[in-house]
Amino acid sequence: MGRFVVRRLLLTIPVLLGASFLIFAMVYALPGDPVRALAGDRPLAPAVVAQLREDFNLNDPLIVQYAKYLGGLAHFDLGVDFSNRPVLDTISQRLPVTIKLTVVAVLFETIIGLAAGVLAGIRRNSFFDNLVLVSTTLIISIPILVLGFVSQYVFGLKFGWFPIAGINDGWYSYLLPGLVLASSSLAYVARLTRTSIAENMRADYVRTARAKGLPNRTVILRHTLRNSLIPVVTFIGADVGALLGGAIVTEAVFNIPGIGRAVFEAVGQQEGAVVVGIVTLMVFFFIFFNLIVDVLYAVLDPRIRYD
Amino acid sequence: MKLSKRKSSLVATAIAAAMLMTACGGSDDSGDGGAASDGGSFSIYIGEPENPIVPGNTSESEGSQVVEALWTGLVQYADDSSVQYTGVAESIESDDATTWTVKLKDGWTFHDGTPVTAASFVDAWNYTALSTNAQGGSYFFANVEGYDALQAETDDDGNVITPPAAEEMTGLEVVDDQTFTVTLTAPFAQYPVTVGYNAFYPLPESFFEDPEAAGKTPVGNGPFKADGEFVPGQGFTLSRYDDYAGEDAAQADSVEFKVYTDINTAYTDTQGGNLDILNNIPPDAISSAPDEFGDRYGETPSSSFTYMGFPTYDPRYADKRVRQAFSLAIDREAITEAIFNGTRAPAFSVIAPVVDGSRDDACQYCQVDVERANELLDEAGFDRTQPVDLWFNAGAGHDAWVEAVGNQLRENLGVEFTLQGNLDFSEYLPLGDAKGYTGPFRLGWSMDYPSPQNYLEPLYSTQAQPPAGSNSAFYSNPEFDALVAEGNAASSNDEAIDLYQQAEDLLLEDMPIMPMFFGLEQTVWSENVSDVKVDIFGRVNVASVTVK
Numbered sequence: 127m128g129r130f131v132v133r134r135l136l137l138t139i140p141v142l143l144g145a146s147f148l149i150f151a152m153v154y155a156l157p158g159d160p161v162r163a164l165a166g167d168r169p170l171a172p173a174v175v176a177q178l179r180e181d182f183n184l185n186d187p188l189i190v191q192y193a194k195y196l197g198g199l200a201h202f203d204l205g206v207d208f209s210n211r212p213v214l215d216t217i218s219q220r221l222p223v224t225i226k227l228t229v230v231a232v233l234f235e236t237i238i239g240l241a242a243g244v245l246a247g248i249r250r251n252s253f254f255d256n257l258v259l260v261s262t263t264l265i266i267s268i269p270i271l272v273l274g275f276v277s278q279y280v281f282g283l284k285f286g287w288f289p290i291a292g293i294n295d296g297w298y299s300y301l302l303p304g305l306v307l308a309s310s311s312l313a314y315v316a317r318l319t320r321t322s323i324a325e326n327m328r329a330d331y332v333r334t335a336r337a338k339g340l341p342n343r344t345v346i347l348r349h350t351l352r353n354s355l356i357p358v359v360t361f362i363g364a365d366v367g368a369l370l371g372g373a374i375v376t377e378a379v380f381n382i383p384g385i386g387r388a389v390f391e392a393v394g395q396q397e398g399a400v401v402v403g404i405v406t407l408m409v410f411f412f413i414f415f416n417l418i419v420d421v422l423y424a425v426l427d428p429r430i431r432y433d
Numbered sequence: 434m435k436l437s438k439r440k441s442s443l444v445a446t447a448i449a450a451a452m453l454m455t456a457c458g459g460s461d462d463s464g465d466g467g468a469a470s471d472g473g474s475f476s477i478y479i480g481e482p483e484n485p486i487v488p489g490n491t492s493e494s495e496g497s498q499v500v501e502a503l504w505t506g507l508v509q510y511a512d513d514s515s516v517q518y519t520g521v522a523e524s525i526e527s528d529d530a531t532t533w534t535v536k537l538k539d540g541w542t543f544h545d546g547t548p549v550t551a552a553s554f555v556d557a558w559n560y561t562a563l564s565t566n567a568q569g570g571s572y573f574f575a576n577v578e579g580y581d582a583l584q585a586e587t588d589d590d591g592n593v594i595t596p597p598a599a600e601e602m603t604g605l606e607v608v609d610d611q612t613f614t615v616t617l618t619a620p621f622a623q624y625p626v627t628v629g630y631n632a633f634y635p636l637p638e639s640f641f642e643d644p645e646a647a648g649k650t651p652v653g654n655g656p657f658k659a660d661g662e663f664v665p666g667q668g669f670t671l672s673r674y675d676d677y678a679g680e681d682a683a684q685a686d687s688v689e690f691k692v693y694t695d696i697n698t699a700y701t702d703t704q705g706g707n708l709d710i711l712n713n714i715p716p717d718a719i720s721s722a723p724d725e726f727g728d729r730y731g732e733t734p735s736s737s738f739t740y741m742g743f744p745t746y747d748p749r750y751a752d753k754r755v756r757q758a759f760s761l762a763i764d765r766e767a768i769t770e771a772i773f774n775g776t777r778a779p780a781f782s783v784i785a786p787v788v789d790g791s792r793d794d795a796c797q798y799c800q801v802d803v804e805r806a807n808e809l810l811d812e813a814g815f816d817r818t819q820p821v822d823l824w825f826n827a828g829a830g831h832d833a834w835v836e837a838v839g840n841q842l843r844e845n846l847g848v849e850f851t852l853q854g855n856l857d858f859s860e861y862l863p864l865g866d867a868k869g870y871t872g873p874f875r876l877g878w879s880m881d882y883p884s885p886q887n888y889l890e891p892l893y894s895t896q897a898q899p900p901a902g903s904n905s906a907f908y909s910n911p912e913f914d915a916l917v918a919e920g921n922a923a924s925s926n927d928e929a930i931d932l933y934q935q936a937e938d939l940l941l942e943d944m945p946i947m948p949m950f951f952g953l954e955q956t957v958w959s960e961n962v963s964d965v966k967v968d969i970f971g972r973v974n975v976a977s978v979t980v981k
Contacts, residue, residue, distance in 0.1 A: 158859030162866070164483065164569075167878055168492070168891065168903050169866070171572040173564030173584035175900075176593045181567060185592055209485045210645060211665065220666065275697065283705045290705045291698045292691070293667075378695045381702075383666030387694055391481065396859060 130432035131421065138413045146406040147192060153398040154188045160396035164208060182208070182398075195402065205399030207392065213403040216388055221407075223293060224384035227376075228369040230297070230304030231311070236362060239312040243319025247354075248346060250324050258320065262313035274306050274379035291381035303380040307373050311365050318361055322354035329353075355426055363419030364412075371408035472673065472686040473980025475709040475962045477973060478699045479668065479690050485648025486663055488634035489561030489570040494879075494971065497631060499663075499690055501968075502671055502975045503544075503653035504634040505679050507535065507554070508625060514789045514883035514969055516626055519680050521549055521635065521654070523611075525628065530620035530922060535628075537611045541678040543637040544658035551613035555605045557636035559583070564597055566644075570632030573881070578604030578616045620922035622929050627882045656683040656976035668692040684964070684979040703957055710965055712956040712973050716830065719955060720774045726957045734778065735971035736785045736880040737952030738888065741823075741838065741873040742906040745945050750872075754813040756944035759873065760798040761806035762845035763838055769950060772834045776955060780948035783888055783937055787969040790885040790930035796941045796948055803845045810846060820849040822872030826861040827854055831875055834949075838873075866899035868907065873947070876905060883969055885933035890917050893940055908945035 161178050162169070170178070178184075183191050198205055204213035246258040265273075281302055282290035288302040289295045326332060327350055335345045372386020385404055392400035424430045482496035491500050507522035518524065523536040541549035560566055562574040564584045574580050582599040604616035617624065627633070635654060640647040649662040656679065657671035668690040673683040691708060693699040696715045702708040704725070714722055723730045743750040743759075750756060765779035778786070782795035810817070823839050825831040832854055839850035853872070856864065865874060880887045891897050894914050897904040913936050920932035941948075954971045961981060966974045 158857055159863045160859055162862045163857070163859035165862075167876065168572075169862075169900055170569055171564065171575070171584065172587055172591070172900060173593075173597070174567050174569070174571045176585060176587040176591045177564050177567040179591055180593055185590070209483065210648070211485075216665065219664065278698070278701060283701055286705070290702045290707055291693070292702075292707070379698055381693050381695065381698045383664075383692070387666060391694075395483075 127421070127424065127432055131417065134417050134420075138410065141413060142406055142410060145409045146195075146402050149402050149405045150192050150195065150398060151188060153393075153396060153401050154191065156396050158396065160184070160208070163395070191398070195399065204403040207397045207400045208395060213400050216400060217385070217403060217407065220383060220385045220388050223382060224370060224372050224377075224386065226297065226300050227304055227307065227373065227382060227384060228366065230300045231308040231369055232362065232366055234305050234308035235312045235315055235365065238308075239315025240319055240358070242316040243358075244323055244346070244351060246316065246320040247323025248327060248350075250327075255320070258316055262316050265309050265313045270306065270310065271375050271379065273309055274303075274376055277302060277306055278379060291379075293382055300382075303376050303382055306380075307369065307376045311361075314361060315358055318358050319354060322357055323350055326350045326354050352426060356423060359422050359426065360419055363415045363422070367408075367412035367415040370411040370415075372404075472684055473961075474670075474687040474689065475685055475959075475978060475980050476689040476691050476707075477710040477975060478693055478696075478703075478708055478713060480696075480713070481665065481692050481694070482663075484569065485645070486651040486659075487568070487640075487644070487648050488631045488636075488653075489557065489568040490648075491631050492569050492881075497970065498972050498975075500631050500634070500651075500653075501970075501972050502655060502657045502688065502690075503651050503659060504631075504655040505541075505653075505677075505681075506629045506631075506634050508629040509681075510629055510883055510969060512969065514787055516629070520629065522625075522628075525625040527624070530622045530624070530924070531617050533615045533617070533624055534608075535613050535615065538678070539611070541654055542676055543635075543654050544652045544674055545637055545639055546676075547637050547639075548610075549635050549654050550610045551607045552610075553635035553637060554633070555607050555613050556638075556641065557634065558605060559601045560636065560641065560644075561632055562602060563600055568632075570630075573627070573630065573632040574602065576617050576619065576621060577602050578618055580604070580618075619918070622921060622923050622926070623884045623886050626884045627887075630881045632881075654678075656681060657688060666692055666694075681974070681976045683976045685962075685975075686980075688975050688978070700957075703959060706959050706961070709959045709962045710956065710973055710978070711958070712954060712967060712971070714955045714957060716776075719776050722955065722957055729958050729960070731956045731958075731965065731967065732776075733954045733956070733967040733971075734785070734787050734969075735952040735954040735967075736787050736883070736969055737971065738780065738783065738785050738878045738948070739777070739875065739950045739952070740780070740783070740877070740946045740948050741875055742870075742946040743873055743944070744868065744870045744906065746868050746907050747871060749816070749819075752813040752815075753943050754809040755815050756947070757798045758806040758809040758813070758815070758846065759842065760796075760944055760947040761800075761802045761809070763799075763841050763947065763949075764801040765799065765949060768834055768837045768841075772837055773950070776953055777950040778953055780951050783892075783940060783946070783948050784885045784933075785880065785888065785951050788880065788883045788885055788888065789926075790933055792934065792937075795934070795937055798941065798944060799948060801845070806846060815848075817846070817848045820851045822851050822853050822870075824853045824861075824870050824872060824874035826858045826875070827856055829858070835875060838949075865905040870905075874905065875949075876903075878903070880970070885930060885937070886917065886921060889933060889936055889940070890921075893945060906945035908940075908943065910939065910943060913939050913943075 161175055183194055206212050242258050246255040281287045289299045293299045335349050372384050374386040374390045377384045377387045389404045479498050480495040483493050484490045486499055488500050505520050507520050509517045509519045511517050521537050521541050523538045525535050527533040561568040561570050562583045579602040583597045585593045585597050586595045588594050606614045637652050650659050656677050658674040660672050663669045670687055670689040672687040696713050699711050700715050700718055703711045743756045769777045769779050781793050781799045784791040823835050825835045842848055892903050893908045895909040898907050916932055916936035920929045923929035954967050956967055958965045962978050964977050964979045966977050968974055
């Protein structure tokens with residue numbers, strides 16, 4: 127197991143290098159002149175434009191720019207954005223915010239999604255099962271932008287139960303955005319769990335367990351649920367990776383200064399260093415959480431071995 | 434209408450009264466740390482500033498709003514755009530409009546306690562002008578003697594060949610602590626009007642030791658001082674500067690600048706009372722905001738000017754009769770009503786109404802006159818079978834009104850149109866600089882200082898053709914240039930305005946651009962604050978805001 131993890135972690139290095147180069151090339155290929163856009167209606171003095179282009183290596187060919195970027199990376203310098211702010215500062219300021227939002231969202235997704243899925247799965251075709259089916263279909267079909275604004279208006283403005291926007295109220299300010307962010311994943315988790323449980327309830331080993339006289343609780347939690355979790359864990363693992371990449375829409379609606387907004391703004395302004403730094407980090411998260419999922423497989427299903 | 438307005442203001446008063454009765458501490462969102470706090474605190478919206486908080490590098494409205502609270506310049510402007518010596522300058526005088534002597538008042542200090550001296554201005558201006566410092570406001574000093582020596586030499590590809598020859602402009606000279614002189618390359622009678630702009634603000638010595646740190650925690654000489662770093666994506670809180678030497682001292686104890694990405698969220702937050710002042714109202718909410726906010730809604734004219742330029746380099750638009758005909762075919766009032774719900778004012782001049790010298794009837798070709806338009810178009814022999822390309826930048830909400838312009842051209846002139854609105858600003862502007870527009874194009878302008886000159890010279894003079902300036906129509910008329918130059922050299926303000934107006938008349942006859950709209954600034958505020966005033970730049974005057 128240990129060797130498997132080490133090998134996978136080592137493999138991330140070439141993946142990250144390749145990913146960062148691809149992203150770098152994509153930002154480079156974006157049409158338009160970021161310095162000209164920075165100036166707006168009134169062009170900057172020509173010598174100032176030249177200075178800015180030189181400061182941000184914009185005159186160099188792609189390979190040279192990337193080499194300079196890697197050179198900085200070697201001593202943990204991720205470069206600066208157009209206002210000369212180190213990208214590392216941006217990440218260290220915004221990542222904690224995104225992590226909090228992710229934690230809240232994943233908790234909602236796991237707790238509510240699993241509970242609804244298990245209950246629906248063991249009582250197939252009951253009223254509750256149908257309720258889960260209808261409500262999850264509804265949630266999945268509503269765009270998150272609409273869900274965000276509506277819940278903000280209803281629960282934030284009209285009822286005043288939650289802060290409307292911002293992060294000034296500690297964890298409490300993350301509850302509503304977290305729930306909105308989790309909503310569609312929550313629905314998927316519920317449906318995945320429900321299907322998986324419903325299928326396994328008819329499996330031979332469940333009949334055996336019941337025949338042994340085990341209590342219903344044990345049969346469902348220890349035998350059925352554990353075996354039903356593999357697809358669900360795969361989904362949640364991938365989702366954590368994706369959520370840590372920032373949620374552009376939710377962050378904008380609830381004015382949460384997370385990593386998604388930073389990267390969105392950076393793409394708009396063609397700030398290569400910021401985009402590459404953050405997106406590479408996102409790629410790393412994605413790889414890392416997929417590794418955790420793979421490890422969890424072995425825990426859930428003893429037949430899976432990585433040695 | 435009347436009834437509902439009264440109703441909503443009644444409701445507002447009732448709510449305000451209720452708030453007063455229940456708890457006066459509605460403004461509890463800032464810990465004042467036990468200091469004398471009777472002025473209260475409030476919050477105000479800003480979008481994310483593009484640059485560090487350095488006045489010489491701040492030209493967009495977001496950063497300007499913050500800079501305005503932190504700095505006071507040499508002069509300030511009254512609501513009628515006249516220059517007021519309520520800033521740091523005691524007087525700015527010249528005999529020949531070329532060499533200006535600036536005398537400073539006593540008693541002005543920066544937030545770190547150091548005095549504001551002549552060197553604070555001269556050093557700041559040299560810093561901003563020097564091209565290696567890459568400050569956006571550099572070109573504001575282009576008319577100062579010796580500016581060119583501070584610009585690095587570049588080749589045609591925009592690479593720096595040789596560094597700047599000097600670090601100080603020869604035209605700036607410190608006479609004593611309270612006096613300095615500015616020598617210009619050409620007479621400019623309006624010079625005192627220009628120096629109230631951001632780029633001319635003073636900087637303390639500590640700035641030059643560490644400009645980067647100063648961009649995060651700015652030290653100015655204005656009514657408010659920064660207590661901590663500006664946090665991107667969030668904002669920061671400023672507190673009143675008690676040793677402020679100006680007349681417009683801060684009324685409130687502190688002001689929090691809150692950064693929002695989405696103005697819809699900011700609007701909802703204002704409805705919920707969590708944000709006190711919002712001067713950027715989402716388009717969908719503009720029609721309902723006056724009723725909803727009642728007497729907590731304000732509308733003021735702003736300096737912003739939207740126009741459609743003509744590519745005068747394109748043979749199709751080279752004849753001024755074609756350009757006049759297009760302008761005559763557009764019903765600006767109908768567009769401002771139908772598309773903007775009256776939140777913009779139709780433009781009949783190129784000088785915004787907030788500026789002294791603006792005339793609302795300057796343009797002879799801006800009232801719709803279909804017959805004359807068609808006559809002119811026929812005279813010019815315009816080919817009506819080819820569609821007209823209408824250019825605008827993408828994602829900035831210009832689609833609807835440009836399409837309305839196209840529809841009017843089709844209806845009134847019988848020409849088809851094609852919308853060219855897929856380019857972002859970063860592609861759109863370079864295309865124009867390279868003479869790439871194939872038809873009328875949208876651009877805008879906001880003034881830097883309230884002088885008619887600021888609406889003429891940077892936009893239409895021959896020397897302002899790209900890449901040096903914003904003359905994207907590539908208009909060039911020596912007579913126009915001469916009139917502006919004469920206006921610049923005029924001995925009195927009245928004489929200058931007269932000459933500038935002659936230049937404007939000439940411009941509107943040649944019609945390299947069609948004036949479209951002037952901006953109106955809408956502001957809403959919460960029950961927590963009053964005395965919300967918006968200046969002629971469209972910035973909220975945060976110092977005058979009082980907290981209830």
